[in-house]
Amino acid sequence: KTGTKATSAADVAAGADVRLTHPEREVFPGSGLTKQDVADYYSAVAPLLLQDIAGRPLSVLRCPDGAAGTCFFQKHAGRGWGDHVRPVAVREKQGVQAYIAVDDVTGLLQLVQMNVLEFHPWGALAQDQAHADRLVFDLDPHESVGWAKVKAAARTVREVLQGVGLTSFLRTSGGKGLHVVVPLSPPVGWAQAKRFAEDLADTLAAERPESFVSVASKQQREGRIFVDWLRNARGATSVASYSLRARAGAPVAMPLEWSELARLRSSDAYTLRNALRKIRSRRRDPWRELYDLEQTLPGPAARSRRGR
Numbered sequence: 031k032t033g034t035k036a037t038s039a040a041d042v043a044a045g046a047d048v049r050l051t052h053p054e055r056e057v058f059p060g061s062g063l064t065k066q067d068v069a070d071y072y073s074a075v076a077p078l079l080l081q082d083i084a085g086r087p088l089s090v091l092r093c094p095d096g097a098a099g100t101c102f103f104q105k106h107a108g109r110g111w112g113d114h115v116r117p118v119a120v121r122e123k124q125g126v127q128a129y130i131a132v133d134d135v136t137g138l139l140q141l142v143q144m145n146v147l148e149f150h151p152w153g154a155l156a157q158d159q160a161h162a163d164r165l166v167f168d169l170d171p172h173e174s175v176g177w178a179k180v181k182a183a184a185r186t187v188r189e190v191l192q193g194v195g196l197t198s199f200l201r202t203s204g205g206k207g208l209h210v211v212v213p214l215s216p217p218v219g220w221a222q223a224k225r226f227a228e229d230l231a232d233t234l235a236a237e238r239p240e241s242f243v244s245v246a247s248k249q250q251r252e253g254r255i256f257v258d259w260l261r262n263a264r265g266a267t268s269v270a271s272y273s274l275r276a277r278a279g280a281p282v283a284m285p286l287e288w289s290e291l292a293r294l295r296s297s298d299a300y301t302l303r304n305a306l307r308k309i310r311s312r313r314r315d316p317w318r319e320l321y322d323l324e325q326t327l328p329g330p331a332a333r334s335r336r337g338r
C-alpha cells in the first residue's frame with residue numbers, strides 16, 4: 031500500500047492502491063525526495079497528467095538507480111507491470127509490437143513502481159495512430175543562448191502560428207527549452223503534419239537566421255535555437271505536461287498561460303517541490319481550451335472535409 035491519496039471515488043474503485051517497493055529510497059540525490067514523493071506527486075496530478083497522456087502510446091523513462099543514475103527509455107511494456115498498464119498494438123518495421131498506455135491513476139502508479147520518472151506520449155491516439163492530433167514545436171536553445179532569447183523565440187513561434195490561424199499553447203520542458211503545442215481537430219496524416227512543421231521551422235530559420243535554425247547539425251546552432259520539428263512524426267514523442275524530469279532539482283514540464291511567459295525565470299522553474307502549490311493557486315487550467323479546440327492544418331484534409 032502506498033498511502034497515496036486516490037483522486038476520486040472512481041479511482042478507489044479502480045484500485046488505486048499500488049504496492050510500492052522501497053518507498054523510502056531517495057530518487058533525486060541530495061533532495062530527500064523519495065519514490066513515495068514521486069508516487070504522491072503523480073497521484074495528485076493524475077487528472078491533469080492523464081488529460082495529456084490517456085489513450086496515447088507512451089515512451090517512459092525508467093531510472094532504477096534514481097534520477098542521477100542510468101535511466102533508459104522504454105516503449106514496450108514489460109511482464110508483470112500491472113493490470114492497468116494497457117498494451118496497445120503498434121505496427122513497427124519488424125511487425126506489431128505492444129506499446130504502453132495508461133488511462134487511470136492506478137496505471138500511473140504501477141509505472142512509478144517500475145521506477146518510471148518521465149512520461150512521453152505520442153502526438154496521436156492509440157486508436158488513430160495514422161493521424162497527429164497535436165504538433166509540438168520543441169525549441170532547443172544552444173547552450174550559448176540566453177533565456178530572454180528563448181522566450182522571444184517562443185513568442186515568435188506563437189505569432190507565426192497565429193498568422194495561419196492556429197492557436198498554440200506554452201509549456202516548460204523542465205529542461206533548457208520551451209515547447210509550443212498546437213492541437214489539431216480533426217487530426218491530420220503524419221506526412222502533412224511533418225511537412226507543416228518542417229516548413230514552419232525552415233521559414234523561421236530563413237526569415238530570422240539570427241535566432242532560429244531548422245537543421246539538427248550541431249555546428250550551425252551556436253547562438254541560435256533549433257526548432258526541433260522532428261517531434262512531429264509517427265512514433266516520436268514529447269514529454270507530457272506535468273511529467274517530472276530526471277534532472278537535478280526534480281523539475282516538472284509545466285503548462286502555462288502565454289501571459290506568464292514574461293515573468294518565467296527558466297524552463298526548470300517548476301519542480302516537484304513547488305508544482306502542486308502552483309497548480310492549486312492558479313485560477314484555471316492554462317490549457318483548458320486545448321482539449322476541445324476545433325482547428326486543423328490547411329491542406330488536403332481540410333479540402334476533403336469541405337467536400338463532404
Ligand code: ATP
Pocket residue numbers: 089103150168169170203204205206207208258261267268269297
Ligand atoms: P529540453 O528543453 O532540455 O530540450 P526536452 O524534453 O525538450 O527538454 P529534447 O532532447 O529536446 O528534450 O527532446 C524532446 C523530446 O524528444 C523529449 O521530451 C522526448 O519525448 C523525446 N526524446 C528525446 N530523446 C529521446 C530518446 N533518446 N528516446 C526517446 N525519446 C526521446
Ligand code: MN
Pocket residue numbers: 168169170203207208258
Ligand atoms: Mn527540447
Ligand code: MN
Pocket residue numbers: 168170258
Ligand atoms: Mn529536441
